[in-house]
Amino acid sequence: MFDRDLWREIFQSINMNRTRSVLSGFTVAFAILLFALLFGIANGLGNTFEEGFKDDANNAIFIETGTTTKAHKGLQAGRRIQLTNKEYDFIKEEYGDKVQFITSRIRRGVNASFRNEKNNYTVRAIHSDNQFIEQNKVKIGRYINQFDLDNKTKIVIIGRLVEEDLFLKTTAIGKYVNLDGIQFKVVGVFTDEGGDEEERMIYMPLTTAQSIYGNNDFIDSMYLTYNPNLSYDQALGFGNSIKKKLKERFSVADLDQRAVRIENMAEGTKIVNQMSFGLGAIIIVIGFGTLIAGIVGISNIMIFIVKERTKEIGIRKALGAKPKSIVSLILIESVLITVIAGFIGLLSGMAVLKYVGPYLEKYFIKDPNVSPTLIIGATITLIIAGTIAGYLPAKKASKIKPIVALRDD
Incomplete structure (x- = not known):
């Protein structure tokens, strides 16, 4: 049931201790803001990678030819290598189980x-x-x-x-x-x-x-696109095999790089995925490091708040307040400040990302954004941490005898 007196008391306490409340809220808001910015930038880099690959299938292989640069098997350098329908049929027949889609082009x-x-x-x-x-x-x-x-x-x-x-x-x-x-x-x-x-x-x-x-x-x-069930290494091997077979068909030297050219998207995809994984790992470490710093900050503030209010707790006990009501008062105040500050941090983070987003595109960060669910989860984590950090000293303080609490320095 809604206790009007309890909430009036909580707001009076926040109003009377504005500096303490602002510092507590700032710790939470800054942690959430930084958390949102880090993950937003990471998502922006991920969007850039996706933008670069969305035009074509990411399991594509492109085959083109040019002129030979080296003499081979009695044939002069400078020969023009011309693909025909026979090469198209050869690849379909030779690699039927590995080819997903294939087209020739003029x-x-x-x-x-x-x-x-x-x-x-x-x-x-x-x-x-x-x-x-x-x-x-x-x-x-x-x-x-x-x-x-x-x-x-x-x-x-x-x-x-x-x-x-x-x-x-x-x-x-x-x-x-x-x-x-x-x-x-x-x-x-x-x-x-x-x-x-x-x-x-x-x-x-x-x-x-x-x-x-x-x-x-x-x-x-x-x-062509290769079978998506192939691993990156298998896809790279597949592309190299096509290149080798085509060079054999046209009597091209192994070291000739211009006569038969293969561009395998598996190479780029592998590099991009490795970079994305590495970046994601770094962002997670930094992000959760920031979150832990926020947890430590809110925990220290909670311990300080309880210590500061020891005499107040003694007076409340002397007037007949139960330990449960004392603990509830402190924890609800802490949760309220954390929720409001977390919401401010969330809105601030999303606003900053939206404002600076267009300016970050030249740094290959496209449409940086962050899921509100992720930030809400981080805020809940801070709330839980703050609650646990405040509960233990509040519980301990609520058990102190009034006379001892009133003498506390």
Whole structure:
């Protein structure tokens, strides 16, 4: 039941001892503020890492070729290595259980127009698996499928911004867009978290591009994702194996680094995860160190408060107060100050993170934030610690005889 006299007494005590109450609250508020800032910055760094990898699948491998820099097996340096559909089929057959998705690519710049609107865009000719490697999301319509590849259909899917540029307020689905004088039917519009550049992209079936732009089976590059069940070391070994096999197919020297190039996201992902783990460990140690410092601070203040109020406790006992009511009075006052100060620390931390967030992006800290649940948990920890720290001396003081308490210096 709500005891009005008890709460009046608590607020009177806080008002009469403002300095003590402010110092107690400051200790808690500062600990929570610092705790929030540390974890917010850690989350901001984590967001930066995610931002860098969200455009493509984080288990992707990119395969490109160039010219040889070393003579090998009687072949001169300076040979141009050209990927074809045969390499695509070879990788699918050789590494079927390790390949999750795979696509070849041809890249070409085109002038696109619809009615009176025109602009320059990049066309990527692809296989249907590209959707999952690039993490395209179909906004409306459909994506390129196997039927399109088998029949070399003259269809395209366009990025959201291409539709806005060329089709204005009209939907692009079912319309025909002119690419360098050739009409292609728009069957889908996609979005991509990679940003504006990705959403100003046009995709067409790989076989269609090979038929129109060269009538050959050449490809510019291959992109694939490996089985996500592979460990980092297995994924790195998989990428090295592909590189070795392709060098053997094209008679490229082992030490030639330009003829066959493999970019394995497992390398970056492993480094990022190691950095994130290390950073997280450091932040946790520092954060909980700050929390422990706050616990020690509030505990010392509680012990001091009890010591300071020994004479008051003696008077209360002389007037007939029970030990239980004395302990409750001290602890409720402590919990009230801790809760209010913790709430102030939480709001201050979140406000600081929101204010400085835009200025931290140049330091690779994007959208620093912290979960209120985490901070509330830290505040509860301080409350519990403060309660335990105050309970023991308060309990001891409540058992002192009034005459002894009144003589206490």
